[in-house]
Amino acid sequence: MSESNSFPSLPTEMNEILSIQGLSKSYKQVRAVLNLDLQILEGQAYGILGPNGSGKTTTLSVVTGIIRQDSGHFRWFGEEPQASQRRNIGSLIETPHFYPYLNLERNLRIICDIKGMPYGDIGRVLDTAQLTARKKSRYSTLSLGMKQRLGIAAALLGDPRVLVLDEPTNGLDPEGIAEVREIVMQQVQEGKTLILASHILSEVEKICSHVAILKKGELLANGPVKELLAEDEIIEISCNNNHALRKALEGSALVKEIETENGLLVLTLNEQVGPAEINTFAFANKLVVHHMLSRKRSLESQFLELVKEDQR
Amino acid sequence: MKRLIHIEQIKLLNYNPFRITLGIYVLAFALGLIIYPAIDKEIPVISLSDLFRFPDVWLFLTWVTEPYNILLALVVIMITTKEFNNHTFKTQLIFGLSRTELLLQKLLLVAVLAIFATLLLGLTSLALGLIYSYKLTFGIAMENTWILGRYLLSSFAYMSIGLLVALLIKNTALSLLTFLALRVFVDPVLFLILRKHEIKWYLPMRTTTRLTPLPDLIEIFSRKMNSEEPIDESALDIIPEGLPAWLNILLVLLYTSLAIFFSYRLMQRRRFT
Numbered sequence: 277m278s279e280s281n282s283f284p285s286l287p288t289e290m291n292e293i294l295s296i297q298g299l300s301k302s303y304k305q306v307r308a309v310l311n312l313d314l315q316i317l318e319g320q321a322y323g324i325l326g327p328n329g330s331g332k333t334t335t336l337s338v339v340t341g342i343i344r345q346d347s348g349h350f351r352w353f354g355e356e357p358q359a360s361q362r363r364n365i366g367s368l369i370e371t372p373h374f375y376p377y378l379n380l381e382r383n384l385r386i387i388c389d390i391k392g393m394p395y396g397d398i399g400r401v402l403d404t405a406q407l408t409a410r411k412k413s414r415y416s417t418l419s420l421g422m423k424q425r426l427g428i429a430a431a432l433l434g435d436p437r438v439l440v441l442d443e444p445t446n447g448l449d450p451e452g453i454a455e456v457r458e459i460v461m462q463q464v465q466e467g468k469t470l471i472l473a474s475h476i477l478s479e480v481e482k483i484c485s486h487v488a489i490l491k492k493g494e495l496l497a498n499g500p501v502k503e504l505l506a507e508d509e510i511i512e513i514s515c516n517n518n519h520a521l522r523k524a525l526e527g528s529a530l531v532k533e534i535e536t537e538n539g540l541l542v543l544t545l546n547e548q549v550g551p552a553e554i555n556t557f558a559f560a561n562k563l564v565v566h567h568m569l570s571r572k573r574s575l576e577s578q579f580l581e582l583v584k585e586d587q588r
Numbered sequence: 589m590k591r592l593i594h595i596e597q598i599k600l601l602n603y604n605p606f607r608i609t610l611g612i613y614v615l616a617f618a619l620g621l622i623i624y625p626a627i628d629k630e631i632p633v634i635s636l637s638d639l640f641r642f643p644d645v646w647l648f649l650t651w652v653t654e655p656y657n658i659l660l661a662l663v664v665i666m667i668t669t670k671e672f673n674n675h676t677f678k679t680q681l682i683f684g685l686s687r688t689e690l691l692l693q694k695l696l697l698v699a700v701l702a703i704f705a706t707l708l709l710g711l712t713s714l715a716l717g718l719i720y721s722y723k724l725t726f727g728i729a730m731e732n733t734w735i736l737g738r739y740l741l742s743s744f745a746y747m748s749i750g751l752l753v754a755l756l757i758k759n760t761a762l763s764l765l766t767f768l769a770l771r772v773f774v775d776p777v778l779f780l781i782l783r784k785h786e787i788k789w790y791l792p793m794r795t796t797t798r799l800t801p802l803p804d805l806i807e808i809f810s811r812k813m814n815s816e817e818p819i820d821e822s823a824l825d826i827i828p829e830g831l832p833a834w835l836n837i838l839l840v841l842l843y844t845s846l847a848i849f850f851s852y853r854l855m856q857r858r859r860f861t
Contacts, residue, residue, distance in 0.1 A: 337861065340681070340682045341681050341682070341686075341687075342678050342681055342682065342859070342860045342861060343859045343860070343861065344857070344859075358686075359681075359684055359685060359686030359687075359689065360684060360686075361684075362681075362682065362683065362684040363683070363684035367682045367683070369678070369682060370861075372679070373674060373675035373676055373678055373679045374674075374676065374679065375599060375603075375674060375676060376674060377602065377603060377604070378598070378599070378602055382598055382602060385598055386595050386598055386599065386680075387679075387683050389591055389594050389595045389598070390591075390595065390680055390683045390684050390685050391683060391684055392591060392684075430683070
């Protein structure tokens, strides 16, 4: 699936958009990203979740060419990174930066010139960001929320295939957050590939199909949001007769799904069902449980702990 | 190329400090046209207007306006460091310019300003020459116009050094100060320290200023007083001491290339956050 070289514009689900291999970056003594591997495919809405300082911005800064990695490599659209690829990517890394003395229209003209496209699209993106009324205002006169929206408008210029957004709702009021999320979700629905860095669990849950969780520059887990952050509780369990337990559970209304993994049963529980019910059920079937672990809970609580540590 | 120039054009033509500095620069030339003839009336015996005749006007005005190049270098420094302050190098990178294009953009600005300055000097010299010359032949009028080529090089060299300083220091005030210190303090002091050694002529700023040296005023005035006497060839040598002209030009080309090379290296390695 990574060999999309010959058909870079083929809009199949399997097209590789971004692949990162062994990426590492340190700032003097501080390790920002360590040996990160990620692969993002066309049409995915990929969340990069982690508390501040977990390496999200560094990762996105490397793949958008602002900083150079110490080691490892990455590929866009299955090809070696080049500046011209970034013209097909709409990015907003941290806070947007424009020429403070130029008005919004002129600032966007500069972006159009960089991307080598006509100015015709400026009206559309200003509309989307609800900034049309301010198009003749200097950038320096905008409020924080408006600046953020202009950053998103600039990212949308030329209708790029890929959006790279780093904390797009940071520093916005609740209304601003809702507006920005709506714009982003609209883009995802249109089939754009989204790479979204965020420290807000619920934001990633709402917008993204896939998620990678970073902690101190290392990848903690990644996969579909449904599996990693779903409301469904997933537990792994083992007893003296796993086969018998599986059969018994399949006939019950306790679980949605049962899988076998390394000799353990992995159960996706139905709502209102907890580990206690499973244990009771096993006991009633004369089976002795000797291992039981809640998977999803551990991941979520781990993440919440990360965020808590960070906010202290 | 056109794309890069157009981007710079949007940025600069709407930037007040740029417009004002460039305005001052043009005004300085215009004032020259008014002020020098005015001074002339207060100096007896010799007449400054002799210096405004073809073909001497080219050499004289080039020497007079050479320090104006400092102003242009300051403009380049101001504009480049502003890109750091506003984090707009980062924005341009994100949206698809390469690091090489970021440098190329600034070098194109340097080239355009150098051409602009040379044109301005050429037009001013031409105007003064036409006003003050007695006998006008095309040959005499065009003699010495080669100095404009040197002016172009010196102004390009100054701004390239300014660009390197800006990319190295990033801070506007510190960069401006460093460049001015190099030009008006470090270079003269080093020149004095090294006065007994031939190497004093090899200092970067010195070689650049010597591209457009003070013309031989004594020769010009004596030529006027004894106009019947044949002109001594050696008196026409406009670089009476120091390095031969070709070596001087070669050195400036070398220093300019070095400044661009190091600017390129800095651009490739910088973290634009």
